[in-house]
Amino acid sequence: MAKEVTIAVDAMGGDHAPGMVIEGIAQARTLFPGTRFHIYGDEAQIKPLLEAHQELAAASEVFHTEEVVTSDMKPSQALRRGRNSSMGLALQAVKDGSADVAISAGNTGALMALSKFILRTMPGIDRPALTSPLPTLRGESVMLDLGANVECDANNLVQFAIMGAAYVRTVLGLSNPTVALLNVGVEDLKGKDSIRAAAEVLRASEHLPLQFTGFVEGNDIGAGVVDVVVTDGFTGNVALKMAEGTARLMTELLGRAFRSSISTKLGYLLSRHGLRSLRDHLDPNNHNGGVFLGLNGLVMKSHGGANAHGFASAVTSAIDMAQNDLIRLISEDLEQIPADSADTEAAGAA
Incomplete structure (x- = not known):
């Protein structure tokens, strides 16, 4: 029950x-x-x-x-x-x-x-992170951090990966989510030291309930290549705002195009059901609700400009997290990498 x-x-x-x-x-x-x-x-x-x-x-x-x-x-x-x-x-x-x-x-x-x-933050978590579902070609993915931490070290990124995977298991119902680090290339030698060090720890943590796939680039976010995209708060916030702006741009340009002539208006009438489906998929209110992960309690952040439907979406996600005991899941997953945390610090320092 x-x-x-x-x-x-x-x-x-x-x-x-x-x-x-x-x-x-x-x-x-x-x-x-x-x-x-x-x-x-x-x-x-x-x-x-x-x-x-x-x-x-x-x-x-x-x-x-x-x-x-x-x-x-x-x-x-x-x-x-x-x-x-x-x-x-x-x-x-x-x-x-x-x-x-x-x-x-x-x-x-x-x-x-x-x-x-x-x-306060949970034991084993240095900094809480903000995460939220994003619309993709495959349905939904999540990305974190979305702005809570401008600069992050390797330990932070590893912790974000664990928390993001637990969130996906709880809210999206995926038992073994795929996780990747956002980078400037998919090759192992690309990116900052902290990103490469975090990747080494995640590759070595075989008992975690997630599939670490390596690195992804910015164009992979919308494609839904992985279920969890991990990055620092500066990059994540820029990527999120860019995605939201692109969605509004597409909606506005399509509207202008279909209003431009009689023939395009007729085309809209023929394709309106598909366009409404696209609009609903891109509507931020249908993906509303960012959660602060890593605290000794669940905190859900709704968009300030959300409508009632958007706020309801955030509330239902919050209920899912509470019913599935997200805090406990994160704590159990963190216990799987006690030795790896020290390795991450050493790799980052190197």
Whole structure:
């Protein structure tokens, strides 16, 4: 029987909060009716929205706070002033054990800073990483880190690979995912020392529940060559924004092309079902939800501009991770490479 999950929700984070948040968790609960929600934010705004969803209201508890982490608040300010905000209280609920996952569409930098301060990193993890599913020709892959760590050493990359593989096993349901390091070439001699050192450790770690395939290049990400792409946060964030921008470019150019003449408008009518399928596959709301991996608790980050459907996607992913005990999976996998970590440091220093 599936574990009943409690989600701590920052109702005030995001461009369209709290309306988008309440509508999103209502949609998610139709798929997981046993889920309960602890909702943090301005009760005067939240309660009227819940009245439109009686079943959700019965499964929810509202915790009032007027303090909010704003979109322009610096991480240092969030650490000083955000502990009693809707974001901070949702994270504290995970630490206290009253909730299984915290979710927010608010300020990413502030959420990462508060998450690290309140939950701390797992034993064996030096730095948490941000990961998210990406649309590919094969369906979905994940990439990490997407911006939490600008510079990474070999140990960080090995840890990211283990966490990313555990995430894929949990959320995408792949028992033995393929993993590769993003590099400037697929040859063994290409790339920085840290990347090559991480590759050596992953090749030697035969007991991990993953298939390390070596290196991939940027054009392999969209092709879905592997299930998990591992890189530093600087490169990962640039690649993610480039992919999102390319998707918007394609959508806009196709729209212009089909509006350019009567014949192209007729062509659109004949191909509209296929184009809608393409649009849905590229829509960020259908792949919404980045998770901070490596913390002593689950934290889900939704896009700030997500709509209700996008927020619901993030909530359902969070429920999957909690029901499949992602934290435990990562801990067990980390235990498979105790000796290799020292080798990674030595290789990086060399």
